[in-house]
Amino acid sequence: MPELPEVETTRRSLEPVLTSRLITGVTVARPRMVRRQANPEDFSRRMLGQRIMSVGRHGKFLMTTLEDDIIWVTHLGMSGRISLAATDDDVVAHSNVIVSLDSGEDFRFIDPRTFGFVAALTPEELQASSMGRLGRDALTDLPRAKQLHALLAGRQAPMKALLLDQSLVAGIGNIYADEALHRAGISPLRSGGSLQLDEVAALRKAIRATLQHALKYGGSSLDDLAYLLPDGRTGEYTNRLRAYGREGEHCRRCGTEMVKNIIRDRSSTWCPGCQT
DNA sequence: ACCTCCCTGGCC
DNA sequence: GGCCAGGGAGGT
Numbered sequence: 481m482p483e484l485p486e487v488e489t490t491r492r493s494l495e496p497v498l499t500s501r502l503i504t505g506v507t508v509a510r511p512r513m514v515r516r517q518a519n520p521e522d523f524s525r526r527m528l529g530q531r532i533m534s535v536g537r538h539g540k541f542l543m544t545t546l547e548d549d550i551i552w553v554t555h556l557g558m559s560g561r562i563s564l565a566a567t568d569d570d571v572v573a574h575s576n577v578i579v580s581l582d583s584g585e586d587f588r589f590i591d592p593r594t595f596g597f598v599a600a601l602t603p604e605e606l607q608a609s610s611m612g613r614l615g616r617d618a619l620t621d622l623p624r625a626k627q628l629h630a631l632l633a634g635r636q637a638p639m640k641a642l643l644l645d646q647s648l649v650a651g652i653g654n655i656y657a658d659e660a661l662h663r664a665g666i667s668p669l670r671s672g673g674s675l676q677l678d679e680v681a682a683l684r685k686a687i688r689a690t691l692q693h694a695l696k697y698g699g700s701s702l703d704d705l706a707y708l709l710p711d712g713r714t715g716e717y718t719n720r721l722r723a724y725g726r727e728g729e730h731c732r733r734c735g736t737e738m739v740k741n742i743i744r745d746r747s748s749t750w751c752p753g754c755q756t
Numbered sequence: 757a758c759c760t761c762c763c764t765g766g767c768c
Numbered sequence: 769g770g771c772c773a774g775g776g777a778g779g780t
Contacts, residue, residue: 747774
């Protein structure tokens with residue numbers, strides 16, 4: 481389930497391969513994958529023949545800039561991953577979008593559940609879409625504690641839901657929301673507005689530590705191997721997770737049995753002993 | 757701010 | 769054969 485550390489790991493792998501390359505081919509095997517594009521045929525048309533200028537990211541959205549002022553957006557969704565392969569390599573199942581480069585390499589977007597998407601948008605189109613309403617990037621641009629505290633003021637929703645709200649802060653998904661709350665010792669059920677400034681400061685520190693550590697280990701590949709690095713390696717943060725997937729096991733900090741329950745339709749794993 | 761839907765592989 | 773995983777959009 482790719483979220484920010486997985487997407488940033490992907491971005492770093494793509495950057496040297498894509499930058500300055502010419503797009504020589506675009507194949508959309510699953511038309512559904514092209515979304516937020518007023519005219520679906522614009523995707524291939526705007527991509528073909530373009531040179532790639534830079535490979536950026538905001539939250540979980542990969543944003544690749546093309547020379548003609550077009551932004552090629554890729555979102556991995558739930559089950560998406562990017563594979564870099566030679567154009568004549570075997571194509572694995574669910575290679576829904578393939579972008580070929582003048583280097584002889586392919587960018588292959590593999591996504592069984594097709595929750596991800598691609599689009600090629602003008603800056604105006606990007607700004608007008610939901611991507612224009614993303615919060616600050618959780619890894620590179622996380623607001624200071626005072627600002628975060630102000631953003632949370634008066635919010636009744638549980639912290640778990642607020643961390644997943646991409647318009648508040650962009651990039652945190654279900655796994656790392658649980659991880660950050662555990663590190664900070666904050667219950668996922670606490671309402672946003674109930675957090676004191678020192679708790680927000682602890683949470684901010686926990687978010688940064690979680691994301692930076694997960695990134696260092698290449699993100700978390702789960703048993704389903706839906707997420708892999710673009711070269712096929714697994715993300716190795718999985719067995720370092722402190723909360724996610726550890727229901728019924730003992731908390732690594734206080735020994736209490738970890739519990740899992742549903743908060744706002746999302747599974748949440750947390751420690752009732754030390755998350756208060 | 758809440759509810760429903762999208763989609764498929766893997767597991768019981 | 770049914771359920772579960774869940775990020776984000778669209779509707780109310």
